[in-house]
Amino acid sequence: MSSGLCLRVLRGSGSAPAASSGSWSRFLSRSGARRGLSGSNSGTMNVFNREMKKRQKNWAGSLQDGQQYDYLRDEVGSRVADRVYDIARTFPLALDLGGGKGHIAEHLSQVQPVLYPSSEIPTRCVLADEEFLPFKENTFDLVVSSLSLHWINDLPGALKQIHQVLKPDGVFIGAMVGGETLYELRCSLQLAETEREGGFSPHVSPYTAVTDLGNLLGRAGFTMLTVDIDEVQVHYPGIIEVMTDLQGMGESNCAWNRRSLLHRDTILAAAAIYKEMYGSEDGSVPATFEILYMIGWKPHESQAKPAKRGSATASFGDLSKISQPTNSNKS
Known part of the structure; x- marks a missing residue:
């Protein structure tokens, strides 16, 4: 999946089909959603090597069999599209931020395929950096993003830019990887590296916590x-397949403090730990992707506003005193 931005004009709302589960060695399972709460402040840190990430994505995008690694993006893209369908309005001009192969747009274009075939949707692709949006203020009715924002160093600044390019009463719908992603892989590598080398370094990139979002x-x-959370769990034959698919997705670690190489003995130990701690009865191992979904609106005077504090005319304590309505038709 190459990096960049994709601007697509889309109309309508509806329901999306579920994405396929990928190749034979993987299957997806979904846990129940959990509600997230806003929390502490988060400062700007230069955590990721953006040039390294660009090279990783370009390499993954050049693979002839790259479509076999799209299963996670297809699944999350369909779930972002579901959230667009839940809004009963049309969006004349939309921005798919970090659109790549169009994993969101392919589901949105199925809304009214007869009225507006997907091949005829006016589309303009722009290659740019997600941290520096090249668009004017108040341009888009809708901005969507799927699995792109978690590699941004200045996430607060990126969200402010998204807010800026939206029209008043425009909506942003996004999905990004959360902090509990790949905890099985992270734990297995840390235990193996500590055992074999007397210490460990991060091999899985840090991600945003739901309490901050x-x-x-x-x-x-x-x-x-x-803000809500979903988990997508993918099952693999072993740890090597997990790491191979992450590389094929362009999702390998690009943190500045990463360690570039793992010793063979450490990998073998991590594979054994992974199987022992998390292995399934069928011999596969799970990899959990925590996905954070977010929806936010740009303010507009037509939007509902909270009532002033103290303006209530009834108390919740009086609810028990309300009598049941009588049935006037009762004979």
Whole structure:
């Protein structure tokens, strides 16, 4: 998946089909959603080597069999599209931020295929950096993003730019990888490296915690926020297949403090630990991807506003005193 931005004009709303589960060695399972709460502040840190990430994505995008690694993006893209369908309005001009192969747009284009075939949707692709959006203020009715924002160093700044390019009453719907992603892989590598080498270094990139996301959206200027969590669990034959697929997705670690190489003995030990701690009865091992979904609106005078404090005319304590309505038709 190459890096960049994809601007697509889309119309309508509806329901999306589920994405396929990928190749024979993997199958997806979904846990129940959990509600996230906004939390503490998060400062700007230069955590990721953006040039390294660009090279990783370009390499993954050049693979002839690269489509076999798209299963996670297809699945999350369909779930982002579901959230677009839940909004009963049309969006004349939309931006797919970090659109790549169009994993969101392919589901949105199925809304009215007869009225507006997907091949005829006016589309303009722009190659740019997600941290520096080349668009004017108040341009888009909708901005969507799927599995792109978690590699941004200045996430607060990126969210502010998204807010800026939206029109008033425009909506941002995004999905990004959360902090509990790949905890099985992270734990197995840390235990193996500590055992074999007397210490460990990070081999899985740090991700944003759900407790920070609501606050970041609020600081960027969004209102009527929704933040929720989903988990996508993919089963693999072993740890090597997990790491191979991450590389094929362009999702390998690009943190500045990463360690570039792992000793063979450490990998073998990590594989054994992975199987022992997390292995399934069928011999496969799970890799859990925590996906954070977010919805935020740009303020507009037409939006509902909270009532002033103390303006209520009834108390929740009086609810028990309300009598049941009588049935006037009762004979």
